[in-house]
Amino acid sequence: MSRSRSTRLSLAAFAIALTMPAFAQDTIKIGVITDHVGGSKFYAEPVTRGIEYGARKINESGGVLGRKLELIIEDDQNKPDVSAAKARKLVDDGVVIFLSTTGSPSTQQAQTVSLETKTPQLAPANGADQMTTALDNPYFFQTGPLASVQLATLMAYTRKKGFKEVAIVRDNTALSQGFADSFRGGLEKAGIKVALEEVIPQGSTSAVANLQKVRGAKVDAIFQAGISGPEMLQFFRAYAQLGMKEPIYGSYNLSIPAYLTMAKDLMEGVIFADAFDPDRPDVKTFLTDFAKENSGGPAGSLEAYGWDGIHLVAEALRRAGAPDREKLRAALQGIDKFDTIVGAKGTFWSFAGGKRAGFHPQGAVIRVVENNQHGRVLQAGQ
Amino acid sequence: MEDFLELLVSATASGCVYGLLALAYLVIIRPTSIINFAVGEWAASGAFVGVAVLSTLVWPALEWPWWSALLIVAAFGALVGYGTELLCVRPLVARGAPELSAILVLLGVLVIFREGNTLLFGASPLPSPAPFGFRRMLIGPFPGVSQQFLIIGATFGVFLSAWLFFERTVWGRAFEAVALNRKAAALMGIDLRMVGALAFAAGGAIAAVAGLLVSPLTSAHFLMGLPLATQGFTALVIGGIGRVEGALLGGLILAFVEQFGARWLPVPSGMTLAFPFVLLIGFLLFRPTGLLRAPETRV
Numbered sequence: 001m002s003r004s005r006s007t008r009l010s011l012a013a014f015a016i017a018l019t020m021p022a023f024a025q026d027t028i029k030i031g032v033i034t035d036h037v038g039g040s041k042f043y044a045e046p047v048t049r050g051i052e053y054g055a056r057k058i059n060e061s062g063g064v065l066g067r068k069l070e071l072i073i074e075d076d077q078n079k080p081d082v083s084a085a086k087a088r089k090l091v092d093d094g095v096v097i098f099l100s101t102t103g104s105p106s107t108q109q110a111q112t113v114s115l116e117t118k119t120p121q122l123a124p125a126n127g128a129d130q131m132t133t134a135l136d137n138p139y140f141f142q143t144g145p146l147a148s149v150q151l152a153t154l155m156a157y158t159r160k161k162g163f164k165e166v167a168i169v170r171d172n173t174a175l176s177q178g179f180a181d182s183f184r185g186g187l188e189k190a191g192i193k194v195a196l197e198e199v200i201p202q203g204s205t206s207a208v209a210n211l212q213k214v215r216g217a218k219v220d221a222i223f224q225a226g227i228s229g230p231e232m233l234q235f236f237r238a239y240a241q242l243g244m245k246e247p248i249y250g251s252y253n254l255s256i257p258a259y260l261t262m263a264k265d266l267m268e269g270v271i272f273a274d275a276f277d278p279d280r281p282d283v284k285t286f287l288t289d290f291a292k293e294n295s296g297g298p299a300g301s302l303e304a305y306g307w308d309g310i311h312l313v314a315e316a317l318r319r320a321g322a323p324d325r326e327k328l329r330a331a332l333q334g335i336d337k338f339d340t341i342v343g344a345k346g347t348f349w350s351f352a353g354g355k356r357a358g359f360h361p362q363g364a365v366i367r368v369v370e371n372n373q374h375g376r377v378l379q380a381g382q
Numbered sequence: 383m384e385d386f387l388e389l390l391v392s393a394t395a396s397g398c399v400y401g402l403l404a405l406a407y408l409v410i411i412r413p414t415s416i417i418n419f420a421v422g423e424w425a426a427s428g429a430f431v432g433v434a435v436l437s438t439l440v441w442p443a444l445e446w447p448w449w450s451a452l453l454i455v456a457a458f459g460a461l462v463g464y465g466t467e468l469l470c471v472r473p474l475v476a477r478g479a480p481e482l483s484a485i486l487v488l489l490g491v492l493v494i495f496r497e498g499n500t501l502l503f504g505a506s507p508l509p510s511p512a513p514f515g516f517r518r519m520l521i522g523p524f525p526g527v528s529q530q531f532l533i534i535g536a537t538f539g540v541f542l543s544a545w546l547f548f549e550r551t552v553w554g555r556a557f558e559a560v561a562l563n564r565k566a567a568a569l570m571g572i573d574l575r576m577v578g579a580l581a582f583a584a585g586g587a588i589a590a591v592a593g594l595l596v597s598p599l600t601s602a603h604f605l606m607g608l609p610l611a612t613q614g615f616t617a618l619v620i621g622g623i624g625r626v627e628g629a630l631l632g633g634l635i636l637a638f639v640e641q642f643g644a645r646w647l648p649v650p651s652g653m654t655l656a657f658p659f660v661l662l663i664g665f666l667l668f669r670p671t672g673l674l675r676a677p678e679t680r681v
Contacts, residue, residue: 035505037500037501037504037505038500038505039505040505041504041505041506042505042506172652172655197651198651199650199651199652199654199655200651201652201654201655202605202609203605203606203608203609203610203612203613204600204609205395205396205399205596205599205600205613205637206392206393206395206396206599206641208388208389208392208641209389209392209641209642209644209645210644210651212385212388212389212645213644213645213651216385229506229507229601229603230507230600230601230603230605230606233507233509233599233600233601234599234600237516237527237599240516240518241388241516241518241526241527242388243518258506258507261509262506262507262508262509262601263509264509
């Protein structure tokens with residue numbers, strides 16, 4: 001090889017090397033905190049699938065501001081301290097925003113980082129009301145169905161049934177107790193007496209005693225506020241074993257598909273709050289496309305939260321005009337009508353009026369479990 | 383009356399599971415004096431292995447009959463127990479470390495198994511198939527579901543085998559001799575290492591089978607080990623470590639107090655969580671040897 005040819009090749013290699021960082025800078029980095037091993041894995045992973053699918057489709061159609069979206073995904077194991085550490089790592093990696101998909105306590109802890117580093121944070125699926133009220137963090141936004149909205153919708157549906165006395169069954173987790181308290185408050189406000197509240201402790205091997213007490217109380221309905229899967233399975237097993245017929249109403253926790261697998265054939269007829277209407281034409285299209293283009297099973301409401309979340313980020317980036325954290329925060333806050341896959345027909349996400357919880361007050365729906373599937377919508381809105 | 387009989391079957395099934403865990407503790411404690419809190423995680427591992435063998439949830443190629451799963455899970459548990467003794471306990475015993483060292487090491491084993499289960503099988507609860515389904519059935523006047531009756535039958539089978547082993551075999555007598563006096567047993571020619579290894583293998587097998595039996599009721603999940611370890615230990619304290627039948631008695635008493643208390647005692651149902659601990663503290667304070675004492679004069 002001649003000396004001049006070797007020099008030319010070296011220069012060419014150098015030029016290629018110079019262009020590589022330029023290519024890397026062409027992406028807009030977006031952080032995602034998920035959970036692959038902890039207690040929130042069964043909902044965090046589907047939401048993350050939706051985010052990944054959404055980012056892929058956005059990139060296929062040219063990206064945002066002429067640049068591709070680059071997801072940096074971290075696992076917080078649903079541990080609050082780890083979540084904050086991962087959020088800090090994402091900020092150090094240069095993300096313009098990060099999406100939290102794991103449990104509410106973890107997402108709440110990561111807020112300390114978004115507030116301190118002035119980095120926008122979006123929780124696309126979390127529904128706990130206190131996430132935007134406990135901490136005055138202008139960089140945090142949530143779009144999950146608020147527990148208060150879900151409950152109000154369930155109560156609106158329940159009022160039509162004319163129940164006089166009901167039972168609440170829960171486990172001994174803090175979140176379950178929170179749901180039970182919300183149920184109790186809403187029921188009593190509606191003039192419905194809570195005849196008894198039964199607790200199935202974690203680690204139980206039978207819920208027969210609890211359900212016998214419920215059966216003995218001869219209530220009109222049972223409100224299932226359980227969160228812990230194994231204890232909910234025992235609830236449904238004991239309910240079937242004792243031949244009970246009281247209608248069961250549940251929180252949106254029951255919209256998580258994993259429960260249908262775990263308590264197969266046991267949840268038929270259970271009525272639950274959700275924020276997903278599979279009969280909407282645009283939702284049907286989303287589900288069909290998702291199934292065609294992704295392995296690992298069909299999509300449900302959780303994937304839709306992720307899809308909507310990443311599209312909301314893309315829209316905010318377009319409005320911001322540049323991948324700048326402060327501009328992005330302002331753009332998110334300025335969004336007053338963002339059409340979504342999740343939510344009842346005709347509803348949308350909005351942060352108008354300085355709100356940071358974007359879920360629509362009429363966005364929740366009431367659905368029923370049919371043939372081991374999350375079935376039709378019985379009522380939309382309150 | 384219907385409530386009482388339903389609860390009788392339910393509490394007996396739960397008590398049998400606790401009894402099996404207590405037996406897993408007991409067969410290890412008797413010859414080694416080591417309390418192995420990892421038995422709860424071994425039970426969880428047994429449940430996961432059972433789900434893997436019985437269903438397509440973990441490995442799509444498998445969907446074997448339940449009885450083959452029972453054998454595989456028992457063999458898996460025995461291997462886990464033997465391996466733990468060989469790698470974690472024997473080196474400590476050889477160096478003359480106190481029993482507390484082994485107990486602490488086994489707490490480490492507990493964590494390794496729990497995290498290992500999470501990594502291998504995930505954090506979502508997995509449904510575990512029941513060989514006879516969950517049909518409501520009557521045996522005599524007793525109403526229950528088929529899995530509860532299976533648990534009761536299998537447990538009595540395990541306890542009968544254990545009782546025959548300890549009472550009717552030379553190896554069983556060797557276990558008893560080591561339990562009474564290790565040095566004297568060694569001087570009599572009993573292989574202490576072999577007894578220790580067998581004890582851990584038997585404890586592992588019993589714990590894993592208990593996990594397989596209870597998992598159709600609770601699902602297989604990574605948090606199931608610790609409650610089972612606590613319930614089994616409480617049952618052991620109630621029944622006493624001296625006799626095989628004490629483990630079963632302790633398990634049944636614990637489950638009856640839990641479930642009949644939850645049903646009829648005038649306390650909020652959340653308080654039933656405290657029942658096992660009240661029993662545990664009570665027995666440790668007032669009858670630390672448990673209800674049944676060891677037959678020390680037999681050997």
